[in-house]
Amino acid sequence: MPISQEQFARIAKDLPAMGNDPHAVRARVEALEKILERAFVIPGTKIPFGLDSVIGFVPVLGDLVTAAMGAYIVWEGRNLGMSKWQLIRMSANIGVDTAIGAIPFVGDAFDLVWRSNSRNLRIIKKHLDKHHPATRIIEG
Template sequence: MDERRQTRAMGVELPLGSDPQSVRKRIEAMEMLLERSFRIPGINYPVGLDAIAGLVPVVGDVVTAAMGAYIVWEARNLGMPKWKLWRMAGNVAFDTAVGAIPVAGDAFDLLFRSNTRNLKIVRKHLDKHHPETRIIEG
């Protein structure tokens, strides 16, 4: 029997363990929710909760900033270097600050994907320090 516990959320199995592979899956699921969970009909452009919630003044930006901070917190639990964590936090802070500007910030949220950038930083770290978590994408 597999010792890793899992929970089911929105049709996706999310592991509850603290091992690098479980953390990677949770971060990937959060990034997918925030950046690529829907497609704009007609142009087939992926958007996520970050761009959609950003349409709600203040509250939407605060909620998505907290969700982006969760990715940074999970990265901290992996033992990533502080400079990488600061870079990730800077991505979230920049996205939140510019995203809070009415109208222009909403357009910016469609183009600047801080959570995708942070996932890339985490993946690079995990591929180097925990190669067993690498997933071959096809």
């Protein structure tokens, strides 16, 4: 499924800086989550999907690639100083996504429901809001 030039420009505009400060990490993780989980909409519906669902159609390799991209979000959480319990929860989200996602067809449908990267983003946002309140963004 090709990406239109408008969609590409919108995604590229959202790519964050590469700093290590909590603001940059938050922006980077939010951008990656959007690309993996909500970059596109199923035509005729309001159901979002992302590269996690698309790449998942490639047997085994697709699930390993999306697991590696999800692991990057966990790694960013580790760099933020998140607790081991939070990192274990995030890793478990990715593990469930990868294990069920490896089942042909069922796994692809599961990717639309179990958005491990969105779940992990919520965990990171909760941590940032508590420990780095200056990174909060008012969403409207």
